[in-house]
Amino acid sequence: MTDTYPTQPEASHFVNGAYVEDTAGAPLDVIYPATGEVIATLHEATPAIVEAALSAAEVAQKAWAALTGTERGRILRRAADLMRERNHPLSVLETRDTGKPYQETSVADATSGADALEYFGGLAGALTGEHIPLAGGDWAYTRREPLGVCVGIGAWNYPTQIACWKAAPALACGNAMVFKPSETTPLSALKVAEILHEAGLPPGLFNVVQGAGAVGAALVGDPRVAKVSLTGSVPTGRKVYAAAAEGIKNVTMELGGKSPLLIFDDADLDSAVSGAILGNFYSSGQVCSNGTRVFVQTGIKEPFLECLTARLESAVIGDPLEPETNFGPLVSARQIEIVEGYIAKAIEEGARLVTGGKRLNRNGFYLEPTVFADVTDDMTIAREEIFGPVMAVLDFETEEEAMARANATEFGLAAGVFTRDLTRAHRVVAGFEAGTCYINSYNDAPVEMPFGGSKLSGVGRENAKTAIEHYSQFKAVHVRMSPLEAPF
Secondary structure, eight states, X not given: OOSOOOSSOSSSXXXXXXXXXXXXXXXXXXXXXXXXXXXXXXXOOOHHHHHHHHHHHHHHHHHHHTSOHHHHHHHHHHHHHHHHHTHHHHHHHHHHHHOOOHHHHHHHTHHHHHHHHHHHHHHHTTOOOOEEEOGGGOEEEEEEEEOXXXXXXXXXXXXXXXXXXXXXXXXXXXXXXXXXXXXXXXSHHHHHHHXXXXXXXXTTSEEEOOOSHHHHHHHHHOTTEEEEEEESOHHHHHHHHHHHHHTTOEEEEEOOOOOEEEEOTTSOHHHHHHHHHHTTTGGGGOOTTXXXXXXXXXXXXXXXXXXXXXXXXXXXXXXXXXXXXXXOOOSOHHHHHHXXXXXXXXXXXXXXXXXXXXXXXXXXXXXXXXXXXXXOTTSHHHHSOOOXXXXXXXXXXXXXXXXXXXXXXXXXXXXXXXOSOHHHHHHHHHHOOOSEEEESOOOOOOTTSOBOOSGGGEESOBSTTHHHHHSEEEEEEEEOOSOOOOOO
């Protein structure tokens, strides 16, 4: 493809408005999942790089917060325009970084990031406090103020989107951010930093540093950091949450899930199958909100499986840079090994393999879309997050039974229902123990709608006006209009 970015960046980190390098950091190879080849080598952030990023953020934040929201928003909206103009090269880079098909990245990654920058850029000028009348002519008012320096920690499945989902509300509210991408997919966030800087963002307000857990721990534990936003696994979330608690820091956690998708007998079959495909095989199943426990009412179980199998046979598996490819590799050798382990466990525990289940005989980390039927609630694939293209189909008879089983999990990120009975649909989503729910659809993520989970799936919300609450704080001011008396 022409007009693309080189995969080897100018340097590993973007700090204080410029690329910086410190080769003393451990080498960080970037692997193209479609071939297994090394396409770039970066270096992990040294303590000097981490210090430079935090210092730059702390200095820059105060002047940024002193601007009006309209001035801040203008820069974010300009960055959104630049991101849309460069959607093609950004999408190609995202495909090389993650292995996701260009057919997907060109409509779901940089475009989603641009939506976030535009939305919060438009909201920035409307962030105000309120006037509160009090007795006797006194009154109070509130000021919405930034938190200060925020840390964002990204996951490897949506590196561009996640960087923007965290940066946009943080910057709109007047904060600075130091962002650490996943060490598996470190390239795209650097381009987000470049674009923000080109759009006029002052140096130091969005910094990108590379590295694994030790770099993240250094950022989270620093006393200058007021807020931590993590997208990642539950084990990582526990560590980050505990570290942030030491400093009583604000935290947003978007963690894993084992989300239920309920399909009733009266559902439109083609739409339900589409929802199951989107909730299990988009991004080769590497989506935290995926509806990987597909509960199908017994009356349509076999028609559902037949339709699903036929649809999966038409999946185009191949070079993710080819426009017709719609199913690509998993992100890494380690991830495909994990998923293969779950497939073997499912067979061992008695699940019926309907289709797929095998690694493809080609370079890269390709695994067939896999469907298991006759899955029971106690099986490993019905309890643990797989993060790969493996669907578990479970039977159910009644709504009451399905709801009890759907909620019988430690996770609570997402849930969905397919039915033509809208009274039942609203009743079911009211009963779901999950933060993000869908009716006759699955995995939509418009920036106007809050996204996040409950239980072990996280705390706080991303996107929508709700995100503003997680990147700002209120100061309350009481104003007395009459002389003040005291008892002595």
